[in-house]
Amino acid sequence: MMKAGGFPYVVPMLLLSVAFFATPLAVLVGFSFTGPDGATMANYGRFFGDAFNFRVLVNTARLGLETVLATTLLGVPIALLYWHSGKTARQVIIFLTLIPMLTSNVVRTFAWIVILGRQGPISEALLGLGLIGRPMTLMFTELGLVMAMCQIDLPLIILPLVAILSRTPVQYTEAAQVSGAGPWRIFVTVLVPLMLPSLLAGWILVFASTSSSFVTQVVIGGARNVYVPQLIYREVGTLFDWPLASAIAVVLLLSTGCLLVTMTMISRHRRLVGHG
Numbered sequence: 001m002m003k004a005g006g007f008p009y010v011v012p013m014l015l016l017s018v019a020f021f022a023t024p025l026a027v028l029v030g031f032s033f034t035g036p037d038g039a040t041m042a043n044y045g046r047f048f049g050d051a052f053n054f055r056v057l058v059n060t061a062r063l064g065l066e067t068v069l070a071t072t073l074l075g076v077p078i079a080l081l082y083w084h085s086g087k088t089a090r091q092v093i094i095f096l097t098l099i100p101m102l103t104s105n106v107v108r109t110f111a112w113i114v115i116l117g118r119q120g121p122i123s124e125a126l127l128g129l130g131l132i133g134r135p136m137t138l139m140f141t142e143l144g145l146v147m148a149m150c151q152i153d154l155p156l157i158i159l160p161l162v163a164i165l166s167r168t169p170v171q172y173t174e175a176a177q178v179s180g181a182g183p184w185r186i187f188v189t190v191l192v193p194l195m196l197p198s199l200l201a202g203w204i205l206v207f208a209s210t211s212s213s214f215v216t217q218v219v220i221g222g223a224r225n226v227y228v229p230q231l232i233y234r235e236v237g238t239l240f241d242w243p244l245a246s247a248i249a250v251v252l253l254l255s256t257g258c259l260l261v262t263m264t265m266i267s268r269h270r271r272l273v274g275h276g
Contacts, residue, residue: 028246028249028250029246029250031242031243031246032044032243032246032247032249032250033243034242034243034246035243043243043244043246043247044247044251046244046247047244047247047248047251053231053248056226056227056228056230056231057228057251057252057255059225059226059227060211060227060228060229060252061211061255061259063142063145063146063149063210063211063217063227064206064207064208064210064211064256064259065207065259066142066146067146067149067150067153067206067207067210068203068206068207068210070146070147070150071150071153071154071156071157071202071206072157072199072202072203074150074154075154075157075158075161075202076161076195076199078093078097078158079158079161079162079165079195080165080191081093082094082162082165082166083162083165083166083168083170093162094162097154097155097158097159097162098155100151100152100154100155101155105152105213105215105216106215108148108151108152109148109152109215109216109219109220110219112144112147112148112151112216112219112220113139113219113220116137116138116139116144116147116148116220117137117139118135118136118137119135120137122138123135123136123137139220139222140220140221140222140223140224140225141221141225142221142225144220144221145216145217145220145221145225148216148220149209149210149213149216152209152213152216153205153206153209153210156202156205156206156209157199157202157203157205157206158202159202160198160199160201160202160205161195161198161199161202163198164194164195164197164198165194165195168194172190172194173186173190173191176189176190200263200264203263204260204263207256207259207260208256208260211227211228211229211252211256212229212252213229214229214230214233217229217230218230228248228251228252229252231248232245232248232249232252235248
């Protein structure tokens, strides 16, 4: 419990949180209930009354989950490689992980236009292997968007895993080996429970980043793949319907929050089962 003498040091943080998080969020929620005749739920009714909007919400959640899965499949092996490497190799892995974060998200997004285009390295490699007969593009496809978001958000899942594995003694796996456990059993019964809290943190960061990444969704996904941030931009920048845009933003926050709570509950359940 915090001592009474330490409270003054927390006051600036509380004031900043209220001023720059709680207050804007309260204004957003209040605006979502605004109508010509005062407070109303009509904005939410307009959103959920359109089947297209619900489909966009589902597509946004699916995009976030696909990116979470892709970053997990790539991030876990990289984190394990870090854990088993020496000092120099660890420094290289951290350096390569942090370099993309030092580049603007906009710059990285536009770089993917070249990579995913008809004359990009992916198309040229598939042509060289004889897997396709003519140049192809992954631009304006969900697959191309997941690939771009995976590269952009990969550090968000690698860094939490590296943080917890760097504090994990190698003796844990050695003890399991002495007990006769194979590599896969060690991974499932020893490493996964240890990594689960960090995985959860990474999933939350990746999902939140992907589902709200307006620039990448527009540039890579194109006009055919519409997600919630694009709906909000349309209502604000084109139709100037701020109350409906606020309602859509609140729906995005609530739906994202529900998924994250579900992830947390699953994580706690698995840990309870593991210790049972």
